[in-house]
Amino acid sequence: MDLGYWLPLFFAGAMGLALLIYVILDGYDLGIGMLLPFADDREKDVMVAAIGPFWDANETWIVLGVGILLIAFPQAHGVVLTALYLPVTIMLMGLILRGVSFDFRVKAGDRHKAKWNTLFALGSLVASVCQGWMLGAFVTGLTGDATSTLFAALIAVALPALYIMLGAAWLLIKTEGELFRKAAHWGRLAVWPMGGFLVLISIATPLVSQTIADKWFTLPNAIGLMPIPIATGLAWAGLIWIFNSRQILHHGYGWLAFLSLVVICVLAGIGLAYSLFPDIVLGQLSIWESASSTESLLFTFWGAIITLPMILGYTVFIYRVFRGKASDLSYE
Amino acid sequence: MEFDPFLLARLQFAANISFHILFPTITIGLCWVLFYFRLRYTFSGDKAWEYAYFFWVKIFALSFALGVVSGITMSFQFGTNWPGFMERAGNIAGPLLGYEVLTAFFLKTSFLGIMLFGKDRVSNRMHLMATALVAVGTSFSAFWILSLNSWMQTPAGYRLEDGIFHVESWWAVIFNPSFPYRFAHMFNASLLTAAFLIMGISAWRARRGVDGPATWKVMRTGAVMAALLAPLQVWIGDLHGLNTLEHQPAKIAAMEGVWETERHAPLTLFGFPDEEARTTHMAIKVPGLASLILTHEWDGEIRGLNEFEGEHPPVAPVFWAFRVMVGVGVLMVLVGLWSAWQLWVRGKESREGQGVLLRILSVMTFSGWVAVLAGWYVTEIGRQPWVVDGLLRTADVVADHSSATVAGTLFGYVLLYLFLLVSYIAALRYMATKPARSLSLMPQQRAMNAERAQGEA
Numbered sequence: 001m002d003l004g005y006w007l008p009l010f011f012a013g014a015m016g017l018a019l020l021i022y023v024i025l026d027g028y029d030l031g032i033g034m035l036l037p038f039a040d041d042r043e044k045d046v047m048v049a050a051i052g053p054f055w056d057a058n059e060t061w062i063v064l065g066v067g068i069l070l071i072a073f074p075q076a077h078g079v080v081l082t083a084l085y086l087p088v089t090i091m092l093m094g095l096i097l098r099g100v101s102f103d104f105r106v107k108a109g110d111r112h113k114a115k116w117n118t119l120f121a122l123g124s125l126v127a128s129v130c131q132g133w134m135l136g137a138f139v140t141g142l143t144g145d146a147t148s149t150l151f152a153a154l155i156a157v158a159l160p161a162l163y164i165m166l167g168a169a170w171l172l173i174k175t176e177g178e179l180f181r182k183a184a185h186w187g188r189l190a191v192w193p194m195g196g197f198l199v200l201i202s203i204a205t206p207l208v209s210q211t212i213a214d215k216w217f218t219l220p221n222a223i224g225l226m227p228i229p230i231a232t233g234l235a236w237a238g239l240i241w242i243f244n245s246r247q248i249l250h251h252g253y254g255w256l257a258f259l260s261l262v263v264i265c266v267l268a269g270i271g272l273a274y275s276l277f278p279d280i281v282l283g284q285l286s287i288w289e290s291a292s293s294t295e296s297l298l299f300t301f302w303g304a305i306i307t308l309p310m311i312l313g314y315t316v317f318i319y320r321v322f323r324g325k326a327s328d329l330s331y332e
Numbered sequence: 333m334e335f336d337p338f339l340l341a342r343l344q345f346a347a348n349i350s351f352h353i354l355f356p357t358i359t360i361g362l363c364w365v366l367f368y369f370r371l372r373y374t375f376s377g378d379k380a381w382e383y384a385y386f387f388w389v390k391i392f393a394l395s396f397a398l399g400v401v402s403g404i405t406m407s408f409q410f411g412t413n414w415p416g417f418m419e420r421a422g423n424i425a426g427p428l429l430g431y432e433v434l435t436a437f438f439l440k441t442s443f444l445g446i447m448l449f450g451k452d453r454v455s456n457r458m459h460l461m462a463t464a465l466v467a468v469g470t471s472f473s474a475f476w477i478l479s480l481n482s483w484m485q486t487p488a489g490y491r492l493e494d495g496i497f498h499v500e501s502w503w504a505v506i507f508n509p510s511f512p513y514r515f516a517h518m519f520n521a522s523l524l525t526a527a528f529l530i531m532g533i534s535a536w537r538a539r540r541g542v543d544g545p546a547t548w549k550v551m552r553t554g555a556v557m558a559a560l561l562a563p564l565q566v567w568i569g570d571l572h573g574l575n576t577l578e579h580q581p582a583k584i585a586a587m588e589g590v591w592e593t594e595r596h597a598p599l600t601l602f603g604f605p606d607e608e609a610r611t612t613h614m615a616i617k618v619p620g621l622a623s624l625i626l627t628h629e630w631d632g633e634i635r636g637l638n639e640f641e642g643e644h645p646p647v648a649p650v651f652w653a654f655r656v657m658v659g660v661g662v663l664m665v666l667v668g669l670w671s672a673w674q675l676w677v678r679g680k681e682s683r684e685g686q687g688v689l690l691r692i693l694s695v696m697t698f699s700g701w702v703a704v705l706a707g708w709y710v711t712e713i714g715r716q717p718w719v720v721d722g723l724l725r726t727a728d729v730v731a732d733h734s735s736a737t738v739a740g741t742l743f744g745y746v747l748l749y750l751f752l753l754v755s756y757i758a759a760l761r762y763m764a765t766k767p768a769r770s771l772s773l774m775p776q777q778r779a780m781n782a783e784r785a786q787g788e789a
Contacts, residue, residue: 056444074418077418085412096402100394103394300426307434
């Protein structure tokens with residue numbers, strides 16, 4: 001078996017998976033952060049409690065994603081992060097504010113709680129917008145020209161909409177009563193911009209990049225790929241149905257909304273991977289050109305296949321421990 | 333005025349890492365202290381230990397959050413500011429950082445949830461184990477990060493092909509010559525930082541009369557730790573120094589302000605190193621002592637800075653940082669021994685009886701931070717002009733950003749960090765002032781969980 005071929009492929013897959021898990025898991029954290037200003041003070045506590053035990057670990061998936069970029073594709077790591085210098089820096093500041101506000105809001109005293117709530121929401125918003133910007137710039141090959149800038153701006157607005165949907169859906173799982181109704185309301189509102197952005201992005205991506213257009217619109221690939229947009233559309237329609245159906249919501253099936261969003265994220269992830277593959281920087285670097293030496297990859301590979309199942313295992317365990325509705329005062 | 337983007341990039345990295353290291357320094361040590369509190373209350377059933385655990389777990393959580401978010405910044409910094417480092421040394425740095433994420437980062441962040449919020453959702457044993465796993469995770473983090481840092485100081489187990497590092501032996505890379513000393517030194521420094529932090533805040537509470545049942549117990553724990561570990565740190569530091577002399581003589585020369593290679597080298601207690609004149613002004617020297625300390629022989633040879641011209645670190649910052657570290661360290665030894673004598677041997681536990689001690693301990697609350705920062709400045713500035721000692725220059729790996737870009741983001745980071753540092757200390761102060769009963773929300777939480785359990789059943 002040719003390790004020089006398979007190891008970069010394995011790490012590209014692992015990186016994609018880590019970033020997908022990040023988008024889903026920290027997506028709901030950031031979404032709830034952005035929704036925070038729309039809730040009253042008591043509800044804010046419940047919303048934070050709903051992400052309390054999870055957010056630290058959720059955020060770690062981006063460290064793993066960027067970590068794999070750094071471990072397995074050091075050449076690309078430099079190219080990507082140098083090109084995205086400003087959005088990355090601003091995103092990090094957003095993540096810092098969000099992360100620390102989480103603790104400060106309950107520890108710095110009641111006088112300062114409102115200020116930390118604001119910073120929590122602001123940090124979440126800034127981080128989400130920057131992540132969208134980074135994704136948009138990345139998908140268009142980091143060229144920095146006018147069309148790709150416009151595209152990056154489009155995704156900078158789209159990704160927060162997705163995160164807000166994830167946040168609202170997570171609240172359906174974790175809350176009850178008035179907040180639950182509010183969450184359903186937020187979901188009903190956000191589902192439309194999110195859907196609009198999905199359509200726009202699907203149209204814009206092939207327009208911005210000829211390489212991507214060729215991959216999707218040549219026969220017979222086009223036919224084989226049809227299930228991806230169709231299934232995404234169905235999942236989105238399902239989302240509208242779930243958020244509008246009292247039957248589903250009030251009989252404890254709110255988690256279906258989260259599941260639909262996971263399906264949409266997975267499909268979008270597959271679509272994105274198909275668009276980019278085998279490049280890690282579109283049109284510039286392939287995963288094999290930018291990979292570390294085989295012996296280094298192999299050393300990390302053994303660590304990864306032993307620890308990743310363990311990480312997934314205890315992640316599931318922790319979600320099981322904290323299953324059920326969040327209490328309003330799980331901390332302090 | 334035009335700033336050098338290279339200098340700005342270095343300042344930015346220094347700002348990020350200086351801010352970051354403050355929090356792991358607390359959490360690596362504090363987590364084991366928490367585990368100890370947790371064990372004590374499991375086995376003794378003494379409520380005071382339970383209270384101590386829940387008081388300190390909050391401070392731990394806050395410190396941990398600051399450490400995690402600033403740590404994420406670190407993982408991006410390599411790519412944004414120092415892409416050349418990963419391109420050249422990625423084969424070595426990558427896997428070490430990768431193992432840190434895989435074996436440590438996930439472990440500590442995941443089980444932190446149970447440690448903080450899961451008390452009544454899991455068995456006592458599981459909660460105890462979660463606490464231990466978070467402690468193990470933070471220590472593993474330190475292990476991998478310090479291994480990489482040490483490799484950059486004393487590279488081993490590699491071969492160079494076209495300027496790119498490849499691995500010859502992972503064992504030699506991970507356990508490179510300076511790693512055992514650096515790890516022991518830093519791990520012990522964390523425990524000491526935690527010891528002075530818990531003593532300092534407890535003393536502060538005792539002075540204000542807001543002390544709960546656990547305040548003196550915690551203070552005594554810190555005193556015993558400090559009395560044992562501070563002298564131990566002197567010994568580890570000495571071994572670390574011998575190791576540095578062997579592998580990085582230029583760093584030692586800068587630390588001691590030795591310009592010419594000499595035997596029977598004097599120890600400069602104080603002075604102003606002047607790199608242009610290549611001398612130390614107003615030096616107060618003790619004959620032969622530098623040779624004795626560094627080589628354990630009166631006439632041991634110390635190589636001077638003039639042997640490394642153009643390849644030695646800036647002398648003044650290393651020289652001064654070293655004196656700050658040693659000075660604070662000596663103070664910690666004295667205060668540690670004295671407080672252990674007062675609290676443990678004499679066992680006098682009252683505000684009136686221990687006025688002076690409480691005052692000194694309050695002042696020393698963050699002494700660990702000062703010593704650790706100074707120590708890291710010695711070792712990191714002392715490695716310059718190299719990023720990988722003797723093999724790769726820092727100037728060769730910097731990213732090509734305009735100075736305006738780097739200056740702008742540096743300004744943003746510094747503002748944010750100052751704000752957070754002030755907020756952190758203010759929050760600690762606020763938590764320390766809160767009277768005991770409002771801190772213990774355990775019964776309330778238990779009631780809530782019981783209610784939920786009933787609902788489910």
